[in-house]
Amino acid sequence: MKKETMGFKGGFHLLDAYPLSVCNIIDEISSDSTPETFQFPVFGQKIKHVIVNLCPTEPWALPNWVILKHKTIVFFNMIKEIQKTYFSDARLYLAITEKEDRVVEEARNFAGGEDWIRVFSLSAKYPQDDPVILTKIVLGMDVNFGQDTKPFGILILDPQTISAMHEQGIMRKDVTSRYLALSGTGLRENEIIHVELGTSVEKILKNKVREAVTFRVFINGPLRGKEITDFSQKIDWSVNNIVVLEEKNRKALFPMFKADELAFTTNLIGESRRCVYCNFCDDICPVDLEPALYYHSYVRGEKHKARLYNMGKCIECGLCSFICPSKLELQKIIIECKALGKHE
Amino acid sequence: MKKFLKPIEPFLDKGLNIAESFIHTHRTAHFLFGGLFDAFDGLLRSPKETTQTLPFIRNNYDVKRFMGAVLVALVGGWVLPAMYLFGWQCVIPKLLISFIAGTFIVDVLWVIIAREDHISEGGFVTCLFIPAILPPQAPLWLVGLGAALAILFRNILGGVGNNLVNPALFSRLFLTICFPAFLVTGYQMPLAGMQGTYAGLDAVTHATPFTAFKTNGEIPSYLSLLLGTETGSLGETCRLALIISGLWLMKIKVANWRIPVSYLGSVFVLSVFFSLIMGKTVAPPLFQLLSGGLIFGAFFMATDPITTTYNQTAKWIFGAGCGFVTVLIRDFTTLPEGVMYSILLMNLLAIPIQSLMVKIRYRL
Structure with missing residues (x-):
């Protein structure tokens, strides 16, 4: 199979603009009350296409290695089992970021010449992983923004949901926790945490925020997510990452000579x-x-x-x-x- | 630079904060100097505003840097070559007068009178244009008048972002009408290598290549045109430096590449066309490309984003229209140069072109 990267006009290489180094140690955080369990997705319509989104384009999104754990084949076998059990006549599309050519290579070897699976190497430009652009590039179909793709028979899954589906549906174990990426200039360190569903944001951020810094908290990134002011809010399955940004609401002298100081804060610059x-x-x-x-x-x-x-x-x-x-x-x-x- | 600024930062910050609180608590001071202080403060410090709506992070690129890039390109493109070719004694006083008259008198007065929030960096760009598009022997008062007119004209229309036509070119048009003698005769041969002696007004005036061509049909060597050892306005002679800095501007996307390409391309195509039909009575294509203010106009004047169309396809039409008018004026009128008129005309036509292209694109 020839090596090719697919992309679109426009977009922005956010990953290059904001390189975030993430600590490799995964912190476990448990909730105070009984944790909620993962809701297995229900599909009313017949699913014809399943797109597995292995192409995070936001630097603050959960990186692939957290789920793949450098054992890509195990994950691919997981996908195969899920496909056999739940969508046996659907076709699977692996959308993998071009930055991880090893994963692309392994996926191509795994797929071989089989008909039910296709591998796509996609450019790592933001917003490549948006459902509209993903379906446009992978399937060539037009969907509108905010529209549910299930009536078209399209299902877009992230790797974490795949692994949870596998654990709950096939291994028959309850999934009560998920991985979250914590990052931002308001934090001491960017890290990945493994957190039980239902934990409050306040508990997660305890002892992680830098002292003497005013900060704002955003769920699912500062570009498309939403700001939260009520920190007692609980984490559910839709939360992929938490970004804590420093609030630089003061004037900075000679901004032209210190670009790095204001970048990735809430300042308008x-x-x-x-x-x-x-x-x-x-x-x-x-x-x-x-x-x-x-x-x-x-x-x-x-x-x-x-x-x-x-x-x-x-x-x-x-x-x-x-x-x-x-x-x-x-x-x-x-x-x-x-x-x-x-x-x- | 960062290291050098570090020790003065605390004092400067403190001083500015004290001045700011003084001005904002005293009504008379605020009435008189509020806008002026904000303008000065805006040049030194970044504002404290933070994002309130999505997206919550913003790119580290603002209008100041945008204009700063144009300033850098202009310094590399014409100020340095002109200092070498015509001597710094000719260039520096003109720049000083232009900046003093334009930004420090007209803009500052405007900020006080019209109570604008800030002095726009666009003024610096306009003031850097003015000496470049006037002849080397233009008297200093003419340069000052030009800069003042340009800034006044731009401010009357509503400041940066509301310009109808390029203010620097408008000012030059005004000067051409009012003082034709200075703008037709003030050209001299460059004094490259003659630094140290102030030639100034003693230098012999000489016709520009285009006037020479129109009177007796002589064409200078293309190399001398490219390197700038021919007559012409102060900033337009060294085409090589202009092309290099223009390409840099296009690379960092401050200047849109479509306009220079379509402008120069259409001039070339049309002049080939007219040369084939009319033979030696019209200027040959390469001479057209390398003479007059074409390179300067195509890379720096026509690409001024505010006065062109917003639609990218319409930019092709804009550039081609500029080229068409330029060739028409150069080949079929008695005027020595047509770049200024073509850009001004197309600046005005940009509005209907833009609305037409929008109608075509969205099928309205």
Whole structure:
């Protein structure tokens, strides 16, 4: 099989921009109450395609090695068993990041010439692992953002869910804990933790946050996740990672000479200005939109016009706001304009 | 640089904080100097605003760095070569006058009067353009007037981000109309290697390559045009340095590569076309590419992102339109140079081109 990497136009190499070194020791954290158990996914429709997402593109996401444990073959056999038991007539697609060529190699050897499994080596650009882009590249099918893919017969699973399904469905053991990636400038050390479901965020962050630092906590990453202010919130299966960022809400002298100091904090790193038409946002857009058009419509007070420019295709990856040198709140504008459309 | 700045940082930070709290507590001080202080503070310190909506981290790249890259490219592209070719005595005073008149007088007054929040770095770029597009023998007051007009014009339209046309070129158009004598005759041969003697106004004026071609059909060697040992505006002569720094700007994506490519490409194609039809009465293609302000205009003026179209496909049309107008003016009018007019005209036409392309793309 020829070695090829598939990708898309736009996107951003977040992994290169924010290299996070993670401590290899996995910390075990147990909850105070009885832990919740993993809910086995139910599929009403007949599943035709199963995509296994082994392509984390966010630096704060859970790395593959935590689940694969450098024993890739064991994991692949797990997949095979699950496929035989649950989706015997579905086809499996392994979407593996190009950065781990050893895993790609092993997967290709494992798949051999068999028909039920396909291996894809995907570029590690963010947001490659988004469901919309993943189905587009792997299956060539168009799904809308936020749409449930199950009616199309597509199921997208992350490695952790696969291993939990295997443990609970085939080994008949209750799964009560999951791996989480903890990272960010507000922490003493980036690490992976093994935590029981139902543990509160407060307990997880105990003794891990740097002293004398104001911080903000984000669940599932600062780009697409959500900020939490209530730390008694409990961890459930949908939480993949926790990012703790330092809140740099003070002025910094000579920012041009110390780029690293402000990076990966909540600081805006620059003044909000008017749009300078620099084309950064449409160069980076993974779905080929022109976000500045929405901004122009918005400031002219024509929110309804913004929806004419293919706004429905937006996957809310946040890259346009991320890259904007004028620090415009493009994603906020897009979400606002989209919400306007739903009410009508 | 970081090490050098470290010892003064605490004092500077403290001083700025004291000044800030003083200005914000005294009403008269705030009324008079509030905007000015914020502008000065903005140049030294990053703002303290943090992200409040998704995404919660932002890229380490702001408009200041964007403009800073243009400044660096301009210094490498024309200031250094011009200092070598025309002598630093010719370049430095003009730069100083341009900056003083543009940013330190007009912009500062504007900040005080119109109560803007900050002095924009765009002003520095405009002021660095002004001496480059005037003849080497332009008097200092002309440079100062040009810079002041450019900044005033830009501020009236609403500052960086609202420019209709390139302010530096608009100012040059204004000067061409008001003081044609200075802008037509003030060209001299470069004094490369003659540093130390202030030639200034004593130097013999000489026609630009295009005027010479239009009067008696002589064409200078292409190498001298490329290296800048021919007459021309202060900043446009050393094409080699301009091309190198322009390519750098394109590489770091500050200048969009589509515009120089389509601009230079269309000039080349059209001049080949007209040369084939009309023979030696029109300028040959290579001479067209390497003379006048074409290289400077294509890499630095036309690529000014604010005054071009936002749509990427429309940028091709924009560049091709610039090339078309340039060749038409050069070949069929008595005007010696057409780059300024073509860019100004296409800046205005960018608005309809943009809305047309948006309509085509989204089928509206």
